Structure formats: structure tokens, C-alpha cells
Amino acid sequence: MFPKNAWYVACMPDELADKPLGRRICGEKIVFFRGADAAVQAVEDFCPHRGAPLSLGFIQDGHLVCGYHGLVMGGDGKPVSMPGQRVQGFPCNKAYPVIERYGFVWVWPGEAALADPAKLHHLEWAERADWAYGGGMYHIRSDYRLMVDNLMDLTHETYVHASSIGQKEIDEAPVKTRMEGEQVVTSRFMDNIAAPPFWRMALRGNGLADDVPVDRWQICRFTPPSHVLIEVGVAHAGHGGYDAPAEKKVSSIVVDFITPETETSHWYFWGMARNFRPDDAELTASIREGQGKIFAEDLEMLERQQQNLLEHPERALLKLNIDAGGVQSRRIIDRLLAAERAVGAEAAA
Incomplete structure (x- = not known):
């Protein structure tokens, strides 16, 4: 019903002031947050440990921390660490291409390999x-x-x-x-x-x-x-x-x-x-x-x-x-x- 290989507005920058934002887009549950360099990151809103929404967690040192048991997730979808546990074998989450431009945060919910920044709608007035x-x-x-x-x-x-x-x-x-x-x-x-x-x-x-x-x-x-x-x-x-x-x-x-x-x-x-x-x-x-x-x-x-x-x-x-x-x-x-x-x-x- 909706094309996924395209750029959509995900949110406005002020929605990512100091905590993660969970939003379903084109049927995909995604969590948005700012990494260590303040760049917006987007990964599947699903903790690989017990399936909790990562959007209910918090941001620490540029990583996303699950609010259930403390699993730390990177912006590339790879688990980074977890208190008292080894996470190297944990499955990776899907990561989504994002662009912050023209006063909006845009996301590509489809195939990441097809995401082309040149296809972003140009807004001259912005x-x-x-x-x-x-x-x-x-x-x-x-x-x-x-x-x-x-x-x-x-x-x-x-x-x-x-x-x-x-x-x-x-x-x-x-x-x-x-x-x-x-x-x-x-x-x-x-x-x-x-x-x-x-x-x-x-x-x-x-x-x-x-x-x-x-x-x-x-x-x-x-x-x-x-x-x-x-x-x-x-x-x-x-x-x-x-x-x-x-x-x-x-x-x-x-x-x-x-x-x-x-x-x-x-x-x-x-x-x-x-x-x-x-x-x-x-x-x-x-x-x-x-x-x-x-x-x-x-x-x-x-x-x-x-x-x-x-x-x-x-x-x-x-x-x-x-x-x-x-x-x-x-x-x-x-x-x-x-x-x-x-x-x-x-x-x-």
C-alpha cells in the first residue's frame, strides 16, 4: 500500500531533544535517537534480548540503552554491550538510512542499499x-x-x-x-x-x-x-x-x-x-x-x-x-x- 524505497519525513528535530523517539513508519517500528556526534540514528525498535521497545530506553555516550535490562545498541543496529553478558552473538537490528535536512528528519524505510540522498525532495525555500x-x-x-x-x-x-x-x-x-x-x-x-x-x-x-x-x-x-x-x-x-x-x-x-x-x-x-x-x-x-x-x-x-x-x-x-x-x-x-x-x-x- 505504501512504497518503502523513498524518503519520508520521520519527525522534526525538536522531537529528538534528549530522548529516543519511537515511531511506526510504513509499517516499520523504528526508534530514532542522536548518536555521539549528534547525528540522527535509526534502528528497529526491538531489543534482541526480550523484545522490549528500545524507544522506552535512554541515550548514554551516543548509544541507545534498553530500558528493560540495559542492553546497549549502536546506531548501526549492532549490540554493543550488556551488564554481565556477552553480546557478540546477538542478532543485529535493521538500521535505517536517515538524513536531517530542511528542518526535518527523513528516513528511508525500504532497502538501505537503495537509499540515495540525491533523491531527497529539494526544498529551495528552506x-x-x-x-x-x-x-x-x-x-x-x-x-x-x-x-x-x-x-x-x-x-x-x-x-x-x-x-x-x-x-x-x-x-x-x-x-x-x-x-x-x-x-x-x-x-x-x-x-x-x-x-x-x-x-x-x-x-x-x-x-x-x-x-x-x-x-x-x-x-x-x-x-x-x-x-x-x-x-x-x-x-x-x-x-x-x-x-x-x-x-x-x-x-x-x-x-x-x-x-x-x-x-x-x-x-x-x-x-x-x-x-x-x-x-x-x-x-x-x-x-x-x-x-x-x-x-x-x-x-x-x-x-x-x-x-x-x-x-x-x-x-x-x-x-x-x-x-x-x-x-x-x-x-x-x-x-x-x-x-x-x-x-x-x-x-x-
Whole structure:
């Protein structure tokens, strides 16, 4: 159901401040911790002695110590020592490739030999001082692909987010879907409309009038395995919309990294990167708070949707033109899964 030979966001750096972190990713139980050089390490969250979760232990001298009987585990998955015992014959744990970059910790849950740092999704805005980022994380009890569907079709904003970013013009504006290599792009442009509450707040935050007509845009980009980045913004009407000069608009990138946990649950890392007033910490906090409330509304809808789908597995779902982005994204995921299965079958033969 989820490709494993890919980079997923595992956690944010502050989750690894002073103790191990256990997290299931793509069905794999993994424990993350910082080694002696502060580099993030990741190994199977299973003590080879009695099967206790290593994530319930602690870190000592750059090693992970099991909190049950004191077995010491290295970041390479090899047992190092244990009080009064010889551990040389103990089986090794699986170790996972990890990269800390762009303000996130990324993990490759599949075949370690295939992990290529060059395949990590490049985030140009995360390396630039003229951009600011604020975000958070939710645990959602639904198939991660439902979140991909949700983000690649923003028609739901009119209904789920009526008090913040939704407006009827989203329904009325045509949506276009296209492929750019292995990337799916859906776009919607709305001209000469009123800005909804969230965007009025953003206009004020950038020192712009919030009571004038605006041009609004939404450009959603799905990149495998499950990343969705959305260019969003509004500009004072009549100044070029998406291409308006910076002093006439507020624009940003909605960041959505969706990491499968199980077949019916996922970790959702959300945030917004913006290139206006990047040094304004108060504005960052305000936008983050607003986004957090918006995404909490998605959480309830997706979890209830998942319950319905589990209760009615025989029901066929409709596919409309607004679903094209999600449909194309799922086709890419299916191709990746088929390729991994073929490689596994070949290896087993």
C-alpha cells in the first residue's frame, strides 16, 4: 500500500531533544535517537534480548540503552554491550538510512542499499534567509492516500473550511490537471473576488489593504511518494494575479509531507513557507495557529471517511473531473508499488 524505497519525513528535530523517539513508519517500528556526534540514528525498535521497545530506553555516550535490562545498541543496529553478558552473538537490528535536512528528519524505510540522498525532495525555500516557515504535525487515523486526495482537490475548502479559507468561487472556478514528469499538478485561478478570512489576515500582516477585490490562486503539486506542496496566494485585483509584484500580493507554499504509519493511519507534517516579512515571528505564529485550526478540520473529516470506507468496502466511489489530481497521484503510487513488488519477486526467485 505504501512504497518503502523513498524518503519520508520521520519527525522534526525538536522531537529528538534528549530522548529516543519511537515511531511506526510504513509499517516499520523504528526508534530514532542522536548518536555521539549528534547525528540522527535509526534502528528497529526491538531489543534482541526480550523484545522490549528500545524507544522506552535512554541515550548514554551516543548509544541507545534498553530500558528493560540495559542492553546497549549502536546506531548501526549492532549490540554493543550488556551488564554481565556477552553480546557478540546477538542478532543485529535493521538500521535505517536517515538524513536531517530542511528542518526535518527523513528516513528511508525500504532497502538501505537503495537509499540515495540525491533523491531527497529539494526544498529551495528552506535554504533561503528571505523565507520563513512555521508548521506542526498531526497523527491521523486514515489511509495516507485519502490525505493526498484531499490536498489535490481543494474544492472541499468551500465546505470543510467555510470560516477560514473556503469560498463559493472555488467551486465555480475550473480546475486543470497536468503531468510534469512524475509530478501531478492541479491548478485553479480566481479573479476579482473577495478574500476569505485567512487571506484577509495575511494581507494585513503584509501591510496591504484587506477590503479590496483580489485575484487568488491554488497550484497543487504531488511528488512521490506522498509529498504535496501547494502554491497559494492573493494579489490585489488587476495587478497580474500570480505574477503580481511582491508589494501587491501575499503568497506562500503550503507544505504537506504525508508519512504512512499503517494501512489506516499516517503522520501529517504541515506548515507554510512564505517570502514576505520572514523576520516577523509574531506573524509566523499567527499563520501557524490559523493553519493548525484549518488542518484540524481535515483531520475529523478524513477519520470519519476512513471509518465509512472500512464499514462499506463493497461500495464503489465516484470519480469526477475534480478528482483527477488524486487519481493521477494514486496511479503514480501504484506504479511505484508494482515496481517494488517486481524487484522483490525477482530477488526471491
